[in-house]
Amino acid sequence: MSVTSGLFERWAEENNNIIRKWKKYEIQFQSLQNTRKCCNEELLKLHLKVQGVPALTEQLQLEITISFNTLIFSLGYSTSNETTCHLTNTLVRALEAVGTQEPTSDLVTLWQVVVPTFRGTEYEPWIHKLLLVQWALWLSEGQFEKILHLLVLINHKKQSTLSMDLLAETRNLAISIQEDTLLSSVAVQDLKNILHLTTFISHGVEQMKKEKYSEALLAFQEAITLPSPRALLAHVYTLIGLSFAKLHQPQSALQSYRKALEADFNCQKALYQSSLVYRSLGNSNAEIEAVRLLHSASLLHAERDSSGTSALLVSPDMLLGSEQMTFICQIPSPLHILHTLGQRCVLNDRNSEGAEYYLDLLAYLQSDSKEHIPTKDGLLFPRLPVVYLEAAFALLKAQRFWDAIAICDEVIAMTVDLIPEMLVIKIPMEASSELSALALEPDDPGEKLECVLWSGAAYLLQGQAYLQLNDTKEALTSFTRAINHLVKVHIKQKEMDSVETGDMDLNVVVLKALKAKVLAVRAVCFAERSQLKEALRDFQLSLQVLPGCKNTGMWLVEILWRLDRKEEATVIWRQIHNSAQSPTTLNLPLYLQTWQEDAICFDKSNLIKKMEEFIQSSVTEQ
Structure with a gap:
């Protein structure tokens, strides 16, 4: 013994x-x-x-x-x-x-x-x-x-x-807790406490996944009353905010996100979710500021990742599991954040800031960094040519015309060898008027269609830059090259199969919108050079491709007036003013979202005065 x-x-x-x-x-x-x-x-x-x-x-x-x-x-x-x-x-x-x-x-x-x-x-x-x-x-x-x-x-x-x-x-x-030699x-009490806390959090997350947001909120609100590390407490406040947001209580959500940041200023998900709430409320400045802080925090976090590992033998991450921690902590990658920052600035006319963010993004993409385009955060990152086109558009809006031209040259260089001599796209006959679902050929020409659109958009943006530089000759050259690429795509109708259904294909919409825009801005170029017949032709073609652009219609009236075709101008004028149809809203890429405005806008006051006087005199003569 x-x-x-x-x-x-x-x-x-x-x-x-x-x-x-x-x-x-x-x-x-x-x-x-x-x-x-x-x-x-x-x-x-x-x-x-x-x-x-x-x-x-x-x-x-x-x-x-x-x-x-x-x-x-x-x-x-x-x-x-x-x-x-x-x-x-x-x-x-x-x-x-x-x-x-x-x-x-x-x-x-x-x-x-x-x-x-x-x-x-x-x-x-x-x-x-x-x-x-x-x-x-x-x-x-x-x-x-x-x-x-x-x-x-x-x-x-x-x-x-x-x-x-x-x-x-x-x-x-x-x-029962009893310590001995x-x-x-x-410590048993410490382990019990963290299990208590993480059970409440885990239960709340499961309720959120089931869209039972009120039940989730009750679990999270009780979790914050328990002893908790500051970082985990911040995550719980973030989950409370997310529950309030899902319950359509944005102000309560924002208050919870603020508490999360007070608990841990590096809580990135609280910043990210705050930006989404501000966007839903239409508060663009607050949204951009939240994304800017998120970008700074993500860079600091990346620097700290190489530091020491947590000493906890039983950590909240371990107890909650990777799937739940992904749900709790997941935010966009630094690349996504930088892209969002640039995009939101451009959309809210903070063009100089947006241009700088896009240049930072391009520099990152061109660097030798091991982290390239992320694919695991559940968010789609645009194709590289799209990012370049958005950057060129931002620079164009910031009036950095030569920088925009240079970036467009890179897009053209990316796509030049991939442009086909001819590309036939078939769409269902009954849906063609609505630009219905794209039915790809057996050899899958979708990638070639993308390249045509990218190169066409690059030439369009280059032409707009030259137009702003008052170089109408180079502008005409760029617009003509864009048209020469776009007309290589032929859309044909075919009989509707019973299985062919689907949403509107964005690429076909973009093709038509892009072609209409290029024709309209080339017409403006011709008008600037007093080539009125060529301008008339392109304005008419633009409206045939995509009717409903009021600015293009007004330009057509102006050109007809200058050509002394006043009766025709009057007919179109009346059509524009009698039309009850609202302008078509199209879901277009960022670099085409102002396709109905910008370069084809002009001072209409003189035209309005001329047309009203002409119509009045015509009525008096009758």
């Missing part, structure tokens, strides 16, 4: 030495990953020694403590199955020590025997330690129903009083 007692004492001291070593490095924050791995390996060896002798009640507390420490350290290294196997073996040996047969290796059934067997005994606090490990495992796997039954079992309520409410059972959980890797 003395030999066995001495063996137990050596194992106890070995356990304590391992934990002391971890605590020392944990406090100093030195070589944590190597130390943790080393402690894990030493505990596994010790665990095997202890389980190499028959299970006895006098060694039960020691064995459970060593098992608890081993399990806690293995959470970050072993698979879920390996940890579950270690836990099962420990529970079985605990039952063997007190002479109780194991019912099954199924953990749910096993716990139904273990908990009543040790309830009220001196070993109950140590069994509860293992129960916390089981809770952690099931929580990380999202096994909420199993957790609920486990907590109900601990609370040992009568069946008639069971609430079967996970949050209620978690809130009312009574765990054996050192534990994690």
